[in-house]
Amino acid sequence: MSTLPPRLSVITLGARDIAALRSFYRSLGWPELPASDDGWSAFLLGGVLFALYPLPELAAEAGPGVAAPAGGWSGVTMACNVDTRGQVDTAFTDAVTAGATVVAEPTDRSWGGRSAYIADPEGNRWEIAWAGTAVFDERGALLSFG
Incomplete structure (x- = not known):
């Protein structure tokens, strides 16, 4: 263990x-x-x-002897799951209004949910997603998924 x-x-x-x-x-x-x-x-x-x-500084601490990566997408995504299918579209619009770059417009996915992708000002990718099986607590922490 x-x-x-x-x-x-x-x-x-x-x-x-x-x-x-x-x-x-x-x-x-x-x-x-x-x-x-x-x-x-x-x-x-x-x-x-x-x-x-x-x-x-993060590169020096977490990867001593390794140069900080150049710009561009790192291949990692983060996700913010919302409570309803419709919230994907409104959250996507709000993020773009706040300065996010559109990566992929909201769409229904083959796995049964709905999602969209944005990038922050440095290209970090975020998925805005709704999955009907996701359960959250009162703080928004994910309790179960599927």
Whole structure:
């Protein structure tokens, strides 16, 4: 049995321009922690801390001896699941209005849900999704999926 518990506590994005990313995520209405600044910023989202940290410093800490990656999509997506099928479209529109780049318009998916993809100002991909089997608690934390 591993002593590493099965939980996700923090997601940290290495940011090229923290000020721009902070501004974008605040414009979505996400609650930023009071201790945040342009050296480190964090948002508490449904029980997971979503953090922004300078990319060169994160690369030095998490990958000593490895250069920070160049720009472009990393191949990782994050997702924000919403409560109803229709909320995919409205959340997508709100994100684009806040400055997100359209990656894929809202569409019904073969797996029975609906989703769309956006990119933040540094190209990090977010899926906005609805899955009828997802169950959330009062904080928005995912309790079960399917």
